[in-house]
Amino acid sequence: MSGYTLVQPDCPVKLNQNECPFDVPExxxxxxxxxxxxxxxxxxxxxxxxxxxxxxxxxxxxxxxxxxxxxxxxxxxxxxxxxxxxxxxxxxxxxxxxxxxxxxxxxxxxxxxxxxxxxxxxxxxxxxxxxxxxxxxxxxxxxxxxxxxxxxxxxxxxxxxxxxxxxxxxxxxxxxxxxxxxxxxxxxxxxxxxxxxxxxxxxxxxxxxxxxxxxxxxxxxxxxxxxxxxxxxxxxxxxxxxxxxQDALIEERAALIRAERQRVYEGLRELPGIRPYPSHANFILFEAERPVAGIFHGLIDRGVLIRDVSRYPMLERGMRVTIGLPEENDAFLKALREVLAA
Ligand SMILES: Cc1ncc(COP(=O)(O)O)c(C=O)c1O
Missing domain, CATH: 3.40.640.10 (Type I PLP-dependent aspartate aminotransferase-like (Major domain))
Structure with missing residues (x-):
């Protein structure tokens, strides 16, 4: 049987594991x-x-x-x-x-x-x-x-x-x-x-x-x-x-992620050949008309790691991006725009 594995190249913008972009406060x-x-x-x-x-x-x-x-x-x-x-x-x-x-x-x-x-x-x-x-x-x-x-x-x-x-x-x-x-x-x-x-x-x-x-x-x-x-x-x-x-802390962070999620969703919707799905979590699934592998590796080349989910059932064109800090989300959208234009 195949095990639970994860491809994890070292990228400065890490949006592949649905983690929280904020550490526990000092x-x-x-x-x-x-x-x-x-x-x-x-x-x-x-x-x-x-x-x-x-x-x-x-x-x-x-x-x-x-x-x-x-x-x-x-x-x-x-x-x-x-x-x-x-x-x-x-x-x-x-x-x-x-x-x-x-x-x-x-x-x-x-x-x-x-x-x-x-x-x-x-x-x-x-x-x-x-x-x-x-x-x-x-x-x-x-x-x-x-x-x-x-x-x-x-x-x-x-x-x-x-x-x-x-x-x-x-x-x-x-x-x-x-x-x-x-x-x-x-x-x-x-x-x-x-x-x-x-x-x-x-x-x-x-x-x-x-x-x-x-x-x-x-x-x-x-x-x-x-x-x-x-x-x-x-x-x-x-x-x-x-x-x-720590309810107040959790809510404050979740609210920021929800606002960023909406912003990234709208950013994705504007991109040609990209179809994001509405999300209730801290990530967004999106599909691309172009093959996933080229986009996934193009993003890695630009320092952005997301998750290739194209081997999941029904998601042959699927990728999943975790919602990160505003600057990380901007870096992702910019890199994706570049990859699509290349
Ligand atoms: C649906 C779901 N359940 C559980 C987990 C893992 O949770 P934990 O870190 O508490 O083991 C994940 C992590 O990605 C997840 O996506």
Whole structure:
């Protein structure tokens, strides 16, 4: 099987991984580091990171028994697959979507049922409902806003899929802060839902590897069984406690990214032979009339790295650009203009 890989040439403008262009502010870093210095590194962290779970749960009106903390949200997605999916079990995945889900499904030996997005790259809710209701479906994974398309699914549509589904329904809300629409409120009516969130995107802490999931306590208990003990290190737990309450900072940054997203979208729309798709995340998918490889490498030659997504289903002409700082976005648009004119 092919693994999860990334081509990563060194470019001064790096818009290929949907990271936050802003680092964690220095005063918060110092707070975290000071607390880390005062702690005893010779001891394991608490067996259950109760304090961090409580702080995260509280933000969503949930008790700590609903929350699991991961070394990145990817780890928790892996844990859900391990807990829920055995050889031959069905897993329903939209396509195109984040490639990790299919990888996890293949490792588990799952029978993966693909539901393509509609031509406009919106979710095909009727077909998802139909497939999710089939016997033997243990897991449905919905990414909203969806990577790499930027399209989203509405909570009432997720509720209908969860209602119909015979197994768990994960909603990966890694890009939640850029759209503001969440399915967490559905948890009390749909105990088969699992919501994942990350510190890697709007929070700007991808390097720390922190994510969490919210689920019904009965589901969280089962997923916890496959999670390794002490999966999140003591320093990351200190960082999680410091960063989780930074709502004003997150909103300020997300608002800037949303404004830049609109500006880049309009910039792309003006370019000949380029078709951007509206996005609810911190990236934009666009298609080009010209072959992707020439544009992708032309941008690298000009110091701008984006993501070639042309091997994803339905996206033969697709590229994805992360929204960066205003000057990075300007550099991208200028470089693309040059490549198209060359
Ligand atoms: C949809 C989606 N989920 C999860 C992740 C990874 O999150 P984390 O850094 O928390 O593991 C990404 C990263 O690109 C993503 O696109």
């Amino acid at each position: 005063e918060l870093k110092r707070e975290i580091v000071d607390e880390a210095l005062a702690s005893n590194w010779g001891r394991y962290p608490g067996f259950v990171p109760g304090e961090v779970k409580a702080a995260i749960g509280q933000r969503h009106g949930l008790g700590p028994e609903h929350i699991l903390i991961g070394n990145g949200s990817n780890e928790l997605i892996q844990a859900v697959f391990q807990a829920a999916v055995g050889r031959g079990d069905r897993v329903v995945l939209p396509a195109p979507t984040f490639t990790l889900y299919a990888l996890m499904g293949r490792i588990a030996g799952a029978d993966i049922r693909t539901v393509h997005l509609k031509r406009d790259l919106s979710f095909d809710v009727d077909r998802l409902k139909e497939e999710s209701a089939q016997p033997g479906v243990r897991l449905v994974v919905l990414c909203s806003p969806n990577n790499p398309t930027g399209s989203m699914i509405q909570p009432e549509e997720v509720a209908a899929i969860a209602e119909a589904a015979t197994g768990l329904v994960v909603v990966d809300e890694a890009y939640y802060e850029f759209c503001g629409v969440s399915c967490i409120e559905l948890l009390d009516r749909h105990p088969n839902l699992v919501i994942t969130r990350t510190f890697s995107k709007a929070l700007g802490a991808a390097g720390l590897r922190l994510g969490y999931l919210a689920a019904d306590p009965s589901v969280a208990r089962e997923i916890e069984k496959v999670k390794l003990p002490y999966n999140v290190n003591a320093i990351s737990l200190i960082a999680a406690r410091t960063l989780i309450g």
